Amino acid sequence: MRTQPLPDFVSADVDLAGRTTLALPGRAAYVAEVSSCRQLAQLASLRSARRFVLGGGSNVVLSGDFDGLLLQMAIAGRELLAEDADAWYVRAGAGESWHQLVLWTLACGWPGLENLALIPGTVGAAPIQNIGAYGLELADRFQSLEAFDVERGRLLQLDRAACRFAYRDSVFKQQGWHLDGSHVVTSVSLRLPKDWRPLTGYADLAAELDHRRLARPDALQIADAVIAVRNRKLPDPATVPNAGSFFQNPLVSAELGGRLRRDFPELPCHVQPDGRIKIAAGWLIEQAGWKGRDLGRVGMYEKQALVLVNRGGARGSEVMALARAVQDAVRQRFAVELSPEPVLL
Numbered sequence: 001m002r003t004q005p006l007p008d009f010v011s012a013d014v015d016l017a018g019r020t021t022l023a024l025p026g027r028a029a030y031v032a033e034v035s036s037c038r039q040l041a042q043l044a045s046l047r048s049a050r051r052f053v054l055g056g057g058s059n060v061v062l063s064g065d066f067d068g069l070l071l072q073m074a075i076a077g078r079e080l081l082a083e084d085a086d087a088w089y090v091r092a093g094a095g096e097s098w099h100q101l102v103l104w105t106l107a108c109g110w111p112g113l114e115n116l117a118l119i120p121g122t123v124g125a126a127p128i129q130n131i132g133a134y135g136l137e138l139a140d141r142f143q144s145l146e147a148f149d150v151e152r153g154r155l156l157q158l159d160r161a162a163c164r165f166a167y168r169d170s171v172f173k174q175q176g177w178h179l180d181g182s183h184v185v186t187s188v189s190l191r192l193p194k195d196w197r198p199l200t201g202y203a204d205l206a207a208e209l210d211h212r213r214l215a216r217p218d219a220l221q222i223a224d225a226v227i228a229v230r231n232r233k234l235p236d237p238a239t240v241p242n243a244g245s246f247f248q249n250p251l252v253s254a255e256l257g258g259r260l261r262r263d264f265p266e267l268p269c270h271v272q273p274d275g276r277i278k279i280a281a282g283w284l285i286e287q288a289g290w291k292g293r294d295l296g297r298v299g300m301y302e303k304q305a306l307v308l309v310n311r312g313g314a315r316g317s318e319v320m321a322l323a324r325a326v327q328d329a330v331r332q333r334f335a336v337e338l339s340p341e342p343v344l345l
């Protein structure tokens with residue numbers, strides 16, 4: 001890459017301090033500020049040892065310097081593509097803020113994304129891990145996406161089946177595309193059905209609506225309640241750097257789940273359609289003694305044990321040391337393996 005002149009939207013030796021919500025130190029050999037598909041096509045000709053796509057930086061642990069090309073996605077735009085008797089169809093550029101998209105659809109009078117309010121990150125990152133919250137996941141509202149295949153230099157359209165969505169999972173993770181930067185999401189299209197029904201079954205959300213005496217909330221009221229619950233439980237990265245939930249909620253076999261339920265009747269468990277049991281990672285971490293506990297300059301947040309926070313000045317190695325300590329403690333106590341949600345870069 002160094003033998004060719006750099007396009008004007010690519011910078012060399014860039015400080016990454018402000019680019020991830022965990023606020024970890026590190027520099028990138030190159031950063032491309034990508035605001036169009038045309039720029040992605042230009043990048044296809046640049047050879048780089050490593051490539052990584054960065055959105056809002058809310059799901060990344062920087063282990064140190066990154067000796068490659070970081071694609072900072074900034075493709076903007078959101079629009080109503082179509083409307084029929086059944087639904088509104090909206091499209092947004094990969095660089096848009098997910099939360100701002102949710103607020104925009106609600107302000108336009110198109111319900112459907114309210115349970116996903118205040119999830120950090122960009123629109124382009126949303127399908128990678130099939131973001132979800134309070135009983136709704138992106139896959140439920142997904143229509144299609146466009147992704148640029150960097151190696152072949154062409155734009156692909158992926159429908160819901162092609163994205164192979166599962167719990168916090170998609171073809172991008174299954175194929176390792178999220179790690180090698182070979183397929184870059186450029187826009188996402190959603191289908192918001194007019195036959196809207198409130199999803200208010202989750203205990204925290206139900207309690208908040210109850211507290212507000214909203215027996216039949218509309219979508220905006222649900223979004224407000226979700227925002228309030230999240231603000232109460234989750235730290236604002238601007239003041240307490242963090243990457244949201246640091247571990248996935250484990251899906252265990254019916255056999256292991258049954259055993260855990262017998263041994264720990266308080267353990268929050270949810271049976272999945274495929275018979276596996278989803279257990280609350282936050283509860284496991286709390287019971288293993290890590291809620292509100294620090295290791296050096298990092299710790300597990302006192303109001304939500306699933307969130308790993310940077311208490312100030314931490315390095316990526318400290319984050320990973322704490323993650324390993326928490327994994328070890330949970331494994332010893334429950335024989336359950338916790339998988340980190342963020343990508344280690």
Ligand code: NAP
Nearest residue numbers: 131132133134135201202203244245249270278279280306
């Ligand atoms: P929570 O509501 O305390 O739930 C903990 C666990 O119990 C999660 O595995 C959740 O499943 C499950 N659960 C709770 N109530 C359930 C119900 N009525 N039916 C089925 N499963 C139920 O979790 P939290 O940590 O405070 O987070 C709130 C919501 O935000 C959760 O839905 C969580 O998954 C979501 N969240 C998502 C991301 C992300 O997409 N990366 C990051 C942070 C939080 P689910 O995980 O399937 O909801």
